[in-house]
Amino acid sequence: MSYLTKKYKKYAEHIGDNASEMDKLEKQLEVFVKAEGPVYHTTAFDHRRLPVLTSNAPKDFQFFHWGLIPHFVKDLAQYNQRYTARYLNSRIETVFDETMYNEKLQRDLENPFYRSALERRCVVMLDAYFDWYWQGKNSYNFLIRRVDDEPMFVAGIWRSWKSASEEESRDTVSLMTTDANPLCRKVHNKPKASEGPRQLAMLDESMKSAWLDLDLTPEQLRKEIRVFPQDTLEAYPVKKLFEQHGRSRVPLNDPECWEKKNYNELAFDSAGNTGKQTSLF
Template structure:
């Protein structure tokens, strides 16, 4: 998965309604207002900048909360260590999340849903990278599986809530786009959960059967229900950055895809 994400933050109320939280709409609106997210959409952002994104956690599934992308394990000794770690914990592989020190505690008891309109991935041809915007074909938001945690800086007392996006094996569409994964690896994609599976990701783990059920959700999302198209260069000298243009289709005449 590419470490880039598009999330229209002001759409989070619509996402909550999409999940069926209709009776909580007024409460959600107040919470959004308190977070001061009015008129601050994110069209494109890089995970390495550790942006704050709204998530819904297993502890408060009806409440949108603003967490930092890049999970800081609770055992990180200081901010310098935390800052190094979170550059490596933007994503968590579903196959190993219950085993790795950075993720296993969160996998057991701190799971979340990250709602986004789309995400970005690069396709490489002759060393040139072409950015793709991937979204749902029906225009609905996608819910990505996530892990979260809470870390306290012992020097300042600051509490940082952070998260990682869980990934799984790529479907056919994503495997075609993500054509140059890391050496000895296979193409990946975010673990996207269908509406009827989202609450299941947030269940309390009380037995091995519960853990097995969580793992059973780790399937590539159906490629035929997703859409993808190329967009302008996002970063670099000519990159459009966090602007509406980042969401617009851009045709590269030399690219055959």
């Protein structure tokens, strides 16, 4: 994931309706970047704060931690120990299915995804995101971005959480994923056995408006939200994005994460042959 690396003025221009609103939004982002810095690369496991527009405040940037925290989590210690990897992303095809959550966990719990999808939809703004491409036993990091270098809108759901003692609180967000378009399918070529290739649920302006409209029913949303077209995106390999520290992999976060890198052994032809790197896209 990459955001606010160079385009926060563009972020404001996409959201504000006039010069005054754009100026206010740009200042919000400037304050955030000065405090936390531009994010060239982060992963969901960092639980960093992301720039979010909610359905009840679509003209105001808020900053929510990546990773939805359900109501039954008692405190952050319990979350970090047991749930930190569970609620990062959600499938847009099933997020409105109230029963799937309990069928998967075999527990009788309020579905945090379902209620948030109905009442607390949001859009996360990004510069780009990263995915893994596999060739044999070797993996490569690819950056996926818009060809026109404009920010991405990604569908999300959010939830405000408080600990049982009410001493800890956090605004949290989970990002939607969807079936991959042909471009993203070529990159995400080693999905989990339980699903096909996936991508973030990117939205154009029309889809963004629909996703933030809480008056639309799930059935209406399914007609409005489509897989983002591949012809507006590009993807290319970058350097290895993690450093090994003992048993931990630490994600790098610097401008070089965006630079295209050529690997002589990397090949993308339809036959799967290896050799000098050619263009997949």
